[in-house]
Amino acid sequence: MPSSEDHPQYVVLDHIVTPDTNEIALGDQVTRLEPKSMEVLVHLFAHAGEVVSRDQLQDAIWGDVIVGDDSLTNAIIKIRKAFKDDARNPRVIETIPKRGYRLIADVSPLAPQHAGGWKLGSILAAGAGMLVLIAGLFVALWQLEDPVHEVVVRGDDRVHVAVAPFQNISGDPAQDYLAQGVQQSILNGLVGVPQVVASQLNTGSSADYHLEGNVLRAGARIRIDTRLSDAVTGVILSTQRHDRAFSDLLEVQALIEADLVAALALDIDLAHRTAQSRALTDSIEAYDLFLQARAALLPRDPQSNTHARRLYQQAIARDPNFARAYGGLALTHAADFRNGWVNDTEHALGQAQAMAETALSIEPDLPDQYWVIGYVQTQRRNFAAAEAALNEARKRDPGYADALALLGGIRTYTGQPADTLPLLRDAIRLQPDAGYLYFLLLGRAYYFLDECEQALINLGEASARNPSNLEARIYMAACMVRQGDIESAEWEVEEILSIEPMYSLKTFWTTYPMTSQTQITALTSDLGKAGLQ
Incomplete structure (x- = not known):
């Protein structure tokens, strides 16, 4: 494919990509990428249809500069956001588990004689100050949105989540059973989701995502904090805090499970899963005793x-x-x-x-x-x-x-x-x-x-x-x-x-x-x- 210098604009899914100005336009809607994100996109253009590894992309874009894996992940996220691309059902960039990324959209260079109507030069000349203000406002609002994360799916088409032992932060060792029980119940809930392989996190775990949590019981109240992160990059995808009456524990666990499923962008019947999660017992006293019993049985x-x-x-x-x-x-x-x-x-x-x-x-x-x-x-x-x-x-x-x-x-x-x-x-x-x-x-x-x-x-x-x-x-x-x-x-x-x-x-x-x-x-x-x- 000709280089971006020969053809400064490309057509991708009716979008006009202008590398020189780091812009992606769909009609009169313009998104401006960071320069490195645009470089990643152009590199994928040059290897359209090929699998490009993360290492290859990092070497090509960042060279000898040492950056974390999250730099490339964030670049891919921003490119997908600009195209409104879905990581699970991609139209532009496909994630190839354990290998890298592949550009799957049709890409064609826009001939210079047809590009004039799409260039922003005349618009900028007519109202540069207003455009800068609008673009700045657009970018600011865009950055406030929750990032779109890519769901990495392995060869068995299931998302792998490793759940770390939840921490009892009450300072009372007698409450350890509660943290263990909450973690195990959430783990069991995830195991019941067909698209998920869930396991406990240990030093040998290999997973796409890590889930961590803290549990604090104080009298008649309980607070559970959870954090879902990308296992490779460490990018935090979702954080939750539920501070409720202890009598709401079963409901809170069901909410956490539903929120995690939503964060992983999995298409399942949440109402059915929530009902199933709560089918264990309606008695919080019985459930608390059950958690204590399970912890006592372990030795x-x-x-x-x-x-x-x-x-x-x-x-x-x-x-x-x-x-x-x-x-x-x-x-x-x-x-x-x-x-x-x-x-x-x-x-x-x-x-x-x-x-x-x-x-x-x-x-x-x-x-x-x-x-x-x-x-x-x-x-x-x-x-x-x-x-x-x-x-x-x-x-x-x-x-x-x-x-x-x-x-x-x-x-x-x-x-x-x-x-x-x-x-x-x-x-x-x-x-x-x-x-x-x-x-x-x-x-x-x-x-x-x-x-x-x-x-x-x-x-x-x-x-x-x-x-x-x-x-x-x-x-x-x-x-x-x-x-x-x-x-x-x-x-x-x-x-x-x-x-x-x-x-x-x-x-x-x-x-x-x-x-x-x-x-x-x-x-x-x-x-x-x-x-x-």
Whole structure:
């Protein structure tokens, strides 16, 4: 294409672009770009139809001058604003995820003999002062508007949002559960949006956007601040502050979710999503108890498990139709069975299944409830029923990582550890902040594949995330035996017995749902060499 010096004006979607004056005109409406923004546009003209990387654009426009990524992002934003271009349905500039930008509009140089009617020289000569005043007013008003942000969509056509842990800024550690609960509830709400992949933010997260928040409860009021930013450039796209009565917490969370969806320019039924978000319970007291229970359940020890059960029961007493509370209650009974924390383990498992089925009967479309059913059936060694429930969960949410992870765990239980690996990798891809269980399942599979170096890496991560979990330590000890490090294996067994003095392999195999006799024999032999009988 000829250079801008040869053809100082271009036609793009009926707009006249004049690089010499940094102007884009549509009829008598004129927008003036900053010089660097115009240079970006002209460079894209010169490579129309080609993908131009961010690095190429930065080198071409800024050269050796060091600028942040937001300089290019802001230039693209301003160009799109001038053309009233939609980043999600572009007519001028298309974002190519992870690669750069492409000019997709037809561009043609405006011949000099036809350009006179469009040049502003005569207008400026006739009334330069008035035009400058109008242009200045136009630019000032334009800059006051909220910036149009580009929604970067990956190859799976979904927006990836990483949600950072919300901060409790009350100064009272007893309110930590509330910040955790608000963050988790908003995260769950975003997970339910089909166009969004939402996960917790950690150092390894790869996302298009970051969401951060603060929570402050003071007496009968609560304040929640959120900030949505571009993960690459750091440009802040949306900030919100909701200062309301604590009794409005459920409504505030629904408003935050709706505002985020609007900020991401996603076209969904907001009314439906808001109603779905509030369908958990109408009782703020029940919801508060539910958040406390969920936080208490995280440490995974007998005391916190019992405490969590009482809180779930109190939540249900305030709202007997609170499905998620029944699901949480089911998990406490399943934990009693799995860890041998009660004498009558069969009764505990029966209670877990009853509570899970109650949750499912109240809210049959929540994938979480199918996961609980799948977990209980796994403990019962009813693997076909477990997989059916987990597949139902995935039908309702194809991106439900926990269902994939448990499906992977079942593969190892039944003697197919190689089939576990791709399922867990997919689960971690969907949920980059994977909890300890994901790493435990990976480590376990690697142990049975006799890849103990990989196993110990994952088991160490699992143990670091949940030091009280004995299963990770069991497999670590077995791996150390495989590697010939008997002394370290014996030390690991001592750690297990210090946490649970009466622990034995007999106790372990009583509730462990493994059915592969080959694997049972191998693990028993290795642990015996480490001193666990």
